[in-house]
Amino acid sequence: MNGVYGMTWKLDRHLKTPVYLQIAELLERSIASGEYPPGSPLPSERRLAEQLGVNRSTIVQAYAELRSSGLVESKVGSGTTVSRNKWGVSPSHTPNWRQYAEGGSFLPNLPFMRRIRSSMLHHGQMIDMASGELAEPLFPSGLLQSIMQEQxxxxxxxxxxxxxxxxxxxxxxxxxxxxxxxxxxxxxxxxxxxxxxxxxxxxxxxxxxxxxxxxxxxxxxxxxxxxxxxxxxxxxxxxxxxxxxxxxxxxxxxxxxxxxxxxxxxxxxxxxxxxxxxxxxxxxxxxxxxxxxxxxxxxxxxxxxxxxxxxxxxxxxxxxxxxxxxxxxxxxxxxxxxxxxxxxxxxxxxxxxxxxxxxxxxxxxxxxxxxxxxxEGFPLHLLTLRKALEAKQQRMIGALEHYFSENLAFTAHPGGFNLWCKSKENISDHRLLEESIQRGVVFVPGSVYGSEEGFIRLSYARPEPEQMESGIERLAAALRASLALKS
Known part of the structure; x- marks a missing residue:
């Protein structure tokens, strides 16, 4: 896609680098090459989002990155413009927060985990088979409320x-x-x-x-x-x-x-x-x-x-x-x-x-x-929880057997939250996750846990029972799409 000044912008959604950082880097190169001279306006957030086929929030993040390095300035009502100072260096400019964020000794979450969490935040209808968390109906909410009322x-x-x-x-x-x-x-x-x-x-x-x-x-x-x-x-x-x-x-x-x-x-x-x-x-x-x-x-x-x-x-x-x-x-x-x-x-x-x-x-x-x-109600809560988790696991197993037939191997265990599955096809973790996100379902790739590609962890604790079959059906469609891209 061509930029306002004729530059060709290419985004690669298969890279580990987040899309907003790719956009920030493309704009940074455009500014450095003179495509966007000092004082010139950048495209509006909405316009650039349409050009690149991304959400407006992604452009907002990209412009925030450029502001943090002092390359651009934003004013209400005037949009975003390239700084008139060389590379934005002046006593009043914001520190380069990206350098600070990348320079600490405490490492960020793995890219796969950041991608999963980002997709959950931006897509409210996502079926969550990634979180190791109970669904809200399984919380002892009523018991906690009665405790607070009585004590x-x-x-x-x-x-x-x-x-x-x-x-x-x-x-x-x-x-x-x-x-x-x-x-x-x-x-x-x-x-x-x-x-x-x-x-x-x-x-x-x-x-x-x-x-x-x-x-x-x-x-x-x-x-x-x-x-x-x-x-x-x-x-x-x-x-x-x-x-x-x-x-x-x-x-x-x-x-x-x-x-x-x-x-x-x-x-x-x-x-x-x-x-x-x-x-x-x-x-x-x-x-x-x-x-x-x-x-x-x-x-x-x-x-x-x-x-x-x-x-x-x-x-x-x-x-x-x-x-x-x-x-x-x-x-x-x-x-x-x-x-x-x-x-x-x-x-x-x-x-x-x-x-x-x-x-x-x-x-x-x-x-x-x-x-x-x-x-006195906590033991009853645990009993109810165990029964609900067993029913959820059986529902997921039924859906896997229906939609995957013999393409996905797994062994069920009488406890826990997860099924550890192995695809019988040679697939890319990244490709399968992206295809799944596009279809509204997330899981955790096995490589996050140190395994080779082709393993996935599916959690049955978080999805509602009525979501289980739909989620597995979407995952099966994502696998078919991944295999078609490979061939």
């Missing part, structure tokens, strides 16, 4: 205990005891969710250059915090019954790994569970080598028949397991309540670091979470 909030509104609200930790201790985990209140740190627990561990207990072992594929691959912390990541392949414990000893010999990150029950993304025999061997090997295990356990209580195997922490006799849990998968993600069970020395260290970050969590969600865990 007025009377707590002090000052800063709370560095480890988290004392009463919530009492309730968490009792809650975990029912799962076979001995966790006195002093050994519990309340966090804003599992990811904050992982962040504190990587920042406070490890150092740049340390080697850690994670499952392959693994949710941890989708978290740039591991790379931001400068950790060396070693892979533990996941089989039908979990990792091979002998791989831990091998990685220790080869890399002197300092920590293991495991998700033993309904592992994300594969859905597999570590067998009981392997759990015992993992604990024995880790104890012998004195390697701490970080157990992320979001899904045990989603077991459809409440028959999940005991957590590693429940089997731990040597105090080598740091145990992470949260209410996100079993109650409501918006409560932002998680917990970490660890030796007191570790809890004190992480509580001190967290206090430096935010002076502690808000008292209101902690108060509400404590009342929720103590309520």
């Amino acid at each position: 007025p909030f009377t707590e002090p509104l000052g800063y709370d205990h560095p480890q988290g609200n004392p009463q919530l930790r009492v309730e968490l201790s009792a809650f975990l005891r029912k799962q076979g985990i001995a966790a006195p209140e002093a050994s519990i740190l309340v966090t804003s969710g599992s990811q904050q627990s992982l962040y504190l561990i990587t920042q406070c207990l490890l150092a740049p250059g340390d080697a850690v072992a994670i499952e392959d594929p693994s949710y941890c691959y989708s978290l740039p915090m591991f790379q931001s912390a400068g950790l060396r990541i070693c892979r533990l392949p996941v089989h039908h019954d979990g990792i091979d414990p002998d791989d831990i000893a091998r990685l220790y010999r080869e890399h002197r790994i300092r920590m293991l990150f495991l998700n033993p029950n309904y592992q994300n993304p594969t859905g597999t569970s570590l067998s009981m025999e392997k759990r015992q061997r993992v604990l024995a090997i880790a104890a012998e080598l004195r390697i701490p295990i970080v157990e992320d356990d979001p899904f045990s209580l989603t077991s459809f028949r409440n028959q999940a195997l005991p957590s590693l922490k429940a089997l731990d006799q040597e105090d080598i397991v740091l145990y992470i849990g949260s209410l996100s998968k079993i109650a409501a993600s918006g409560l932002r309540i998680g917990w970490l069970v660890a030796p007191q020395t570790v809890v004190s260290r992480l509580a001190d670091a967290r206090q430096q970050m935010d002076f502690g969590l808000s008292i209101l969600p902690q108060w509400l979470a404590g009342r929720l865990l103590a309520s």
